[in-house]
Amino acid sequence: MQIRWLKYLAALVVFPAILASAAAHAEVFEKTLSNGLKVVVKEDHRAPVVVQQVWYHVGSIDELTGTTGVAHMLEHMMFKGTKTVPPGEFSKRIAAAGGRENAFTNDDYTAYFQQLQSSKLPLAMQLESDRMRNLQVSDAEFAKEVKVVMEERRMRTDDEPHSLLYEKLMAVAYQEHPYRHPVIGWMDDLLVLTAGDTRNWYKSWYAPNNATLVVAGDVKADEVFKLAQRYYGPIPARKLPLRKPHSELPQVGIKRIVVKAPAELPYLVMAYHAPELRDPEKEWKPYALEVLAGILDGNESARLNKSLVREQQLASEVGAGYESTSRGPTMFTLEGTPSTGKSVADLEAGLRQQIALLVKDGVSEEELKRVKAQVTAGEVYKLDSVFYQAMQIGQLESIGLGHKAIPVLLKKLQEVTAQQVQDVAREFFQDDNLSVAVLDPQPISGTQKHADMGGSHDLR
């Protein structure tokens, strides 16, 4: 499983009653073992279950040209056995304990998780710590699994026109930064990837001092720390490879690409370079951009849907996205499908008009308040998912901001002003900063007519 552009739902707390309640659920404890493994525990005693997540601070951002996809490939190999646990056995033991498990790879990190009854945490720790140190990647297992990953790539990207367009757009929008490479890897690289590549990756990056252990659920922090010491404590730290700094030189003019793929409807994405959050206390622009995304697309009556889908009927679908929390430079995207009889040029003009309105007239206090109210409520709803709370902690730890940034993010989002939203719109919605991708739909021949929109069933 791989997740890209994981949506980080930032949130803030204003209602006193909610504040008190959220505080009661906000006990987060942390400890760093002597080998460098940081352990973060979120206690939540609503149900007798626990989630363990191990987040390695390595992802496709750390890959080199020619071996793209190796971070994700190793994620698959992590289920293929250690010195004492044969291939497939990890999953069997977790299943026998009533557990669910999986893993995901992103540009910035690679994470592994199990959800079980809280009494089964020692088993999960035993297995997860074992593969932190003792993984064995055999050539035979690799040869089979790389075929699985190629199937995953075909399913998720090659045969999915919107994903394909997005992949090609990133490869154009970023000229130098490794975010130009897809997490799953280019097919050409997968074809020549070797078991040795994944072994080297494992030896280089999989170490307690390059990981965060997050445990959330019906547990006691001090007991988790003891267990962590017992299972992970003996694993020696490793000297990590030097992380080369990556930057992206300023774009010097608009870029446009066309992607042809079998489809009925055209599709448009406009991607503007935008800053990521580096200093949660001092910066304000990333927060203003988050609020801006909410004003454009945070609900059905937000600007883009209201104006372009409902009123002007220029688009049948439209959206905006921005991700402030990442290791590297990020993007603000606008995307949509033109209505029947409208072209991508019409839709682009409509989106540009929305930007012009923002820059000229700014946003209303009412819109600002609405976005903040949604964020407030989201902070409460978040408490209904122990898994999501652990995700938020792990993600922030992996990209270097740390879980202690969570309340700061909430506070700073609350402080965003209408003027700041207008200012970031003016600063970042610039053509020199923009890459535009258009899906040019190609007919499929020989297929039956009239397929429905029934749901697909995708087991991960």
Added chain:
Amino acid sequence: MTCAKLLAAALLSSAALFSGSALATPHIQHWQAASGARVYFVEDHDLPMLDVAVDFAAGSAFDTAGKSGVAGMTLGLLDLGAEGLSEDDISRTMADIGAQLSGRFEPDRAGMSLRTLSSVAERNQALDTLAQVLQHPLFPEAVLAREKIRLIAGLKEAETKPESIADKAFNKAVFGTHPYSLPASGEVDTVEKIQRADLEAFYRAHYGANGAVVAIMGDVTRAEAEAIAQKLTAQLPPGGASATVPPVTMQIQPSEQRIAHPATQSHILIGVPGMARDDPDYFPLYVGNYVLGGGGFVSRLMNEVREKRGLAYSVYSYFMPMQQPGAYQIGLQTKKDQADEALQLTRATLREFIAKGPTEKELIAAKQNIIGGFPMRIDSNKKILDYLSVIGFYGLPLTYLDDFVGKVDKVTVAQIRDAFKRHVNPDAMATVIVGAPEEKTEHAK
């Protein structure tokens, strides 16, 4: 949810794993509102939030072939205009308080669910709006015209997607002319013909108070829950309790459709009509399917197709239990030139399973996972709300969750073998391959 802890304690007392003793689960309160709606409520004050769902027997199975899409459009337009509220008013009143309103649309069921903060001002604003949406929808002409255009564009797009093409051909092959074969959102030519009057008529016929199932989960008292249920249903159309889905023809002719598509992968679906929600074989089939293709990384299909041979990323099987038997479906995607190999392997794995059933060891592993994982089925308000809706809609016993572990535990290898033999005949199944290997692409037996 604290009651779930007792369950864990029971499970932990070692040998008690399969004891099947009475286990504590959420306390479900049930009553009939004065409106006639059936209400299912779990009171829980741990979090300051409230989840509510209201469902009707108004899914796509209540469409007709000539007006396919009316059911989905009726639900879709509920929150796009109600007495005193424009579509924009509805979305804004929800967004202003951070409430989330969403629709649920299935072959049997159609409904709306709401998540809101439970503080009085927010809760009232959200529930007032939901009450209008459910009981006084306007189905505005202009909105319908726009939504038809959007839906038709989406249907045409779906016609180019291999997974959608496969689903549609599969449902036709498994269900013939039964309404379970109807596409969820209709066809291009039937959607074009939808009139406002169709929606009003469908609404009056299928959104009656007597057929409504209200599920309420979270931070309100019983008295408050009673008032909420009544407020959401008192002004629904009268009647509406008698809607049923016609019986499904269980025996189908074997068929294999190969449909060309330029995708790099073939999408393969194999299946038959499976089981109804009230099938006495429900638990043997559910547990047995875990072994064959429902158990994720440890299922037989996953082991044969993916782990041993690397032929697919995803391969699965599942039953879709509904009022009448929904499909039993096996699915996978694989590179075109190995589609036939994967298909033969999948069929052989199924055939072997039907002939011999699971091993004792596999059955124990399945029970360990399903029983041991039970606490995770009810570890959030959202999951409990979904159980309340299902229990209410399908008339399952209020003790469904209490009985679950014991029923799983009682399943035997012989029951699974027997139930699968009666439900899944490997010689009479529907197979659909979209993006079939080029040289063989034609309709074949």
